[in-house]
Structures are given as structure tokens and as C-alpha cells.
Amino acid sequence: MTDPTVLLRGAGLRSTAPRRAVLEALITRPHSTVTDLSQAVDGQLSNQTIYNALDDLANSGLVRRIEPAGSATRYETRVGDNHHHLVCRSCGVVADVDCHTGEAPCLTPASSNGFARVDEAEVVWWGICNTCAARPQG
Incomplete structure (x- = not known):
């Protein structure tokens, strides 16, 4: 497993606890929704915090958004x-x-x-x- 801190810093992001938690959850649970991620972090992060982390991760290129028609937005770390x-x-x-x-x-x-x-x-x-x-x- 790749170290989330190394990935975050390599993308020019600060390695904050919410970003690490969301990235780590996505590494082990690809194609997750925000609800899936909230469950993965045992409700320790608010949905807004998860959305903020995902936005930062997607804008930095660490995460890809998947938006199948009629389905919740999903996220994955398989990029590039x-x-x-x-x-x-x-x-x-x-x-x-x-x-x-x-x-x-x-x-x-x-x-x-x-x-x-x-x-x-x-x-x-x-x-x-x-x-x-x-x-x-x-």
C-alpha cells in the first residue's frame, strides 16, 4: 500500500488527517461514494469534510470522480x-x-x-x- 502522506506531499498538498483518512479509504475501497467513505472512517469525519478532502484530492489529480448517470458520484485512486x-x-x-x-x-x-x-x-x-x-x- 502506498503511504497517503507521501502521495499527498507529492501532489503538493498538506498531509492533513482528513485527507489521509479519505485517501486511505479510497485506496482500499475503490469506487466509493461519500456515504461509503463516511462508513469507512467510522463517522469520524463530517460529510462536508469528506467532500472538501475529495475536492482537494480530485483537483490535485490523486483521485478521479466517476459520475454514472442516475448514480451517486463515486471516487477512485486509479488515475492517469x-x-x-x-x-x-x-x-x-x-x-x-x-x-x-x-x-x-x-x-x-x-x-x-x-x-x-x-x-x-x-x-x-x-x-x-x-x-x-x-x-x-x-
Whole structure:
């Protein structure tokens, strides 16, 4: 496990207790929501403190926001690559999906529509996870 203090300082952030706690929770629990993170830190941090830490972590590039349509915003520490996500329609579990067609961006738009640079493609696939598929329908 990478030391949160080293990561924070390397990103130019002060290593505060809330930032360390949130980052440590995300390292062990990828794709967490604020509610998940609150539970992970045993309610020791207010939701506002968690949001503030996440905002700092995301703005520094240590954390990536994932915003699947109709789902709570989730956060992960896997940054710097162009991977995508698969979301279960039933339970909401999120899984990483590696981009298999090349370097970022693996999906090139047909037109840049006046953008000077395109550097990321975000794809979300939806389906039913194995656990939910195995549940009796009723």
C-alpha cells in the first residue's frame, strides 16, 4: 500500500488527517461514494469534510470522480490511464474495464468541434453483475 502522506506531499498538498483518512479509504475501497467513505472512517469525519478532502484530492489529480448517470458520484485512486467502468443496474457495483484499443484516448471523436485538445474518453457500460444475476427473480 502506498503511504497517503507521501502521495499527498507529492501532489503538493498538506498531509492533513482528513485527507489521509479519505485517501486511505479510497485506496482500499475503490469506487466509493461519500456515504461509503463516511462508513469507512467510522463517522469520524463530517460529510462536508469528506467532500472538501475529495475536492482537494480530485483537483490535485490523486483521485478521479466517476459520475454514472442516475448514480451517486463515486471516487477512485486509479488515475492517469484511460480505463472505463461497468456498472450493475441492480446493485450499483462498479468494475474497472481496461481500454483495449490503444493509448489514451482510445476513442477518437470524429470531429474536435473546435477543441484544441481531446485527452480522455469516458465510457460506462451497464449490465447485471454475476451476484445479482444469480439471485432468484421474484
